[in-house]
């Protein structure tokens with residue numbers, strides 16, 4: 001299984017070592033890292049680690065980190081993935097290049113990831129954890145039909161946990 005996901009406008013491909021520079025540039029952008037990594041600038045070694053984790057998780061479990069590109073152009077649109085949230089299950093996470101905000105791409109890509117998790121992967125539920133101050137991301141999980149079930153403290157303030165069940 002190649003784990004490539006396609007939507008109406010987007011192609012999501014599992015990240016590879018060849019994507020290191022693009023992922024680094026994307027994830028270290030100020031507007032992207034603010035809520036995704038509590039503002040931290042990931043090092044090249046941390047990017048390498050994230051790619052290696054993804055390659056391992058796709059091989060073992062069919063999930064990891066996908067890079068999002070448009071069907072019409074090769075430019076990077078963003079990234080979306082599934083990763084463990086403590087011992088609770090897998091959470092969906094996503095980010096777009098700022099130039100790609102406001103077009104529905106995050107909802108479209110994250111929706112495909114959620115469908116992958118609840119469909120082919122056969123998970124009973126998918127989770128998400130969103131900073132309450134991240135209004136754009138709260139709107140994404142609401143459009144995905146996820147329901148809040150807990151609030152936990154985070155570095156930037158309260159974070160709401162959401163779930164969508166199969």
Ligand SMILES: CC(C)(COP(=O)(O)OP(=O)(O)OC[C@H]1O[C@@H](n2cnc3c(N)ncnc32)[C@H](O)[C@@H]1OP(=O)(O)O)[C@@H](O)C(=O)NCCC(=O)NCCS
Nearest residue numbers: 032035036094095096101102103104105106107130136137
């Ligand atoms: C979170 C993030 C991905 C949300 O991006 P976004 O562009 O607001 O979300 P979507 O791609 O789903 O786009 C939705 C917007 O596109 C609009 N839109 C335009 N054309 C559209 C179309 N064809 N289909 C659907 N929506 C469309 C929607 O109306 C909505 O606009 P609104 O915000 O004014 O209501 C983005 O802010 C980001 O990358 N942030 C940094 C990383 C981050 O915080 N990630 C989340 C960590 S939990």
